[in-house]
Amino acid sequence: MKKEMTMVRIYLREADPGRHNGLLKEIMAILHDEHRVHGVTVFRGISGFGRHGEIHSADLLRLNVHLPLVIECFDEPEIVDAAIEALGNLVPEGHLLRWSVMCECSPTASDG
Amino acid sequence: MKKEMTMVRIYLREADPGRHNGLLKEIMAILHDEHRVHGVTVFRGISGFGRHGEIHSADLLRLNVHLPLVIECFDEPEIVDAAIEALGNLVPEGHLLRWSVMCECSPTASDG
Amino acid sequence: MKKEMTMVRIYLREADPGRHNGLLKEIMAILHDEHRVHGVTVFRGISGFGRHGEIHSADLLRLNVHLPLVIECFDEPEIVDAAIEALGNLVPEGHLLRWSVMCECSPTASDG
Numbered sequence: 001m002k003k004e005m006t007m008v009r010i011y012l013r014e015a016d017p018g019r020h021n022g023l024l025k026e027i028m029a030i031l032h033d034e035h036r037v038h039g040v041t042v043f044r045g046i047s048g049f050g051r052h053g054e055i056h057s058a059d060l061l062r063l064n065v066h067l068p069l070v071i072e073c074f075d076e077p078e079i080v081d082a083a084i085e086a087l088g089n090l091v092p093e094g095h096l097l098r099w100s101v102m103c104e105c106s107p108t109a110s111d112g
Numbered sequence: 113m114k115k116e117m118t119m120v121r122i123y124l125r126e127a128d129p130g131r132h133n134g135l136l137k138e139i140m141a142i143l144h145d146e147h148r149v150h151g152v153t154v155f156r157g158i159s160g161f162g163r164h165g166e167i168h169s170a171d172l173l174r175l176n177v178h179l180p181l182v183i184e185c186f187d188e189p190e191i192v193d194a195a196i197e198a199l200g201n202l203v204p205e206g207h208l209l210r211w212s213v214m215c216e217c218s219p220t221a222s223d224g
Numbered sequence: 225m226k227k228e229m230t231m232v233r234i235y236l237r238e239a240d241p242g243r244h245n246g247l248l249k250e251i252m253a254i255l256h257d258e259h260r261v262h263g264v265t266v267f268r269g270i271s272g273f274g275r276h277g278e279i280h281s282a283d284l285l286r287l288n289v290h291l292p293l294v295i296e297c298f299d300e301p302e303i304v305d306a307a308i309e310a311l312g313n314l315v316p317e318g319h320l321l322r323w324s325v326m327c328e329c330s331p332t333a334s335d336g
Contacts, residue, residue, distance in 0.1 A: 007209065011263055028159075038206065039123055041180045042159040046293075047252075047266040068265045069158075074209060084328060094262065097231065097298060097325040101209040104196060119321065140271075150318065151235055153292045154271040181270075186321060213321040216308060 005103045006080040008037075010071040011095040013048070024069060027090055031073055035083040038075040045070065074101060117215045118192040120149075122183040123207040125160070136181060139202055143185055147195040152185040186213060229327045230304040232261075234295040235319040238268070248293060251314055255297055259307040264297040298325060 012023055024042070031037045048068030073080075080098065087096075124135055136154070143149045160180030185192075192210065199208075236247055248266065255261045272292030297304075304322065311320075 005209065007211070011265065040160060041123065041157040041182065043155060043267060044158045045265040046268045048264060070265065091328075094327055096328040097229065098328060099211065099231070099323065099325040101211040103206055104203075104208040104210065117321065119323070152272060153235065153269040153294065155267060156270045211323065213323040215318055216315075216320040216322065 001104075003103045004077070005074050005101050006077045006098050007074045007101045008072065008080055008084070009097045010091055011097075012069045012071065012092075014044070014067050014069055023090065024071070027071060027087060030086050030090070031071070031083055035079060035086060037073045037079060037083050040071065040073040043070045043072065044068070074103070113216075115215045116189070117186050117213050118189045118210050119186045119213045120184065120192055120196070120208065120210045122203055123209075124181045124183065124204075126156070126179050126181055135202065136183070139183060139199060142198050142202070143183070143195055146198060147191060149185045149191060149195050150187040152183065155182045155184065156180070157182065186215070227327045228301070229298050229325050230301045230322050231298045231325045232296065232304055232308070232320065232322045234315055235321075236293045236295065236316075237272070238291050238293055247314065248295070251295060251311060254310050254314070255295070255307055259303060259310060261297045261303060261307050262299040264295065267294045267296065268292070269294065298327070 010027065012027075014024075028040065028042070031040050045068035073083075075083075077100075084096065084098075122139065124139075126136075140152065140154075143152050157180035185195075187195075189212075196208065196210075234251065236251075238248075252264065252266070255264050269292035297307075299307075301324075308320065308322075
């Protein structure tokens with residue numbers, strides 16, 4: 001069985017200044033607790049650029065300082081729409097991407 | 113030269129219960145040994161939700177316990193189709209996504 | 225406000241042989257310094273296959289040896305086109321993927 005779903009990737013940084021300290025937790029709470037979006041996973045990058053062009057890297061001297069974080073999730077389009085709506089302006093402008101994906105759902109898959 | 117390819121992302125957890133202990137290895141063997149799918153890469157997330165809503169996180173007390181894993185690969189659509197078929201019900205229902213991508217293949221690229 | 229953008233993923237390895245030692249830096253310089261592509265992030269995989277089929281994994285004995293790296297970025301299609309053109313044959317053949325995404329830009333988003 002195949003089903004069209006929407007993939008979302010939200011780009012943040014660890015320890016973003018100001019209110020952003022708890023931004024990851026706030027966003028996770030909305031995606032998970034309130035909207036039960038499927039497949040929420042957080043990835044940490046090893047290097048990235050901030051909006052002002054500065055480089056954030058993990059190296060021996062500056063481990064995990066302001067590293068980029070990506071929150072990824074996927075679900076049916078209406079569920080994603082509602083969750084994005086609920087995020088309001090928590091996500092900095094231009095930091096949320098979405099695209100259509102096909103979910104391969106084997107009807108006999110183990111439910112492990 | 114551009115070529116349409118199919119991107120796949122498969123979502124697992126480290127140490128999934130039951131048969132899932134070796135699930136990553138089983139899937140990698142099918143994708144790599146049997147079907148020679150291109151561009152197979154495994155990523156580890158730092159946090160994610162299980163199917164029952166519990167949170168799996170990397171923190172100081174629970175390092176790398178049940179963290180999410182993503183197997184990503186891409187290849188020509190027919191090769192991906194055959195590999196997914198071969199995966200059968202190894203992948204838990206709703207944990208495999210695919211979408212079309214364009215592969216930019218520079219004909220003069222270094223083969224380094 | 226929604227805007228169509230192009231997502232790019234480039235697949236490399238740490239310590240690729242030959243000129244590839246500084247390949248990540250060279251590519252980052254072009255994407256960032258010269259073309260100011262938005263949302264450049266580097267991820268490190270924990271396992272992957274080289275082009276000759278050998279497995280590269282992070283384990284206790286071989287930490288971070290030849291692990292796969294992914295450079296991800298996204299921006300308006302014309303900016304991405306120009307940046308890819310500028311990369312020339314830095315990226316090994318078949319190691320650059322692109323696809324269309326929708327960027328959700330909240331007009332009232334905090335600029336944090």
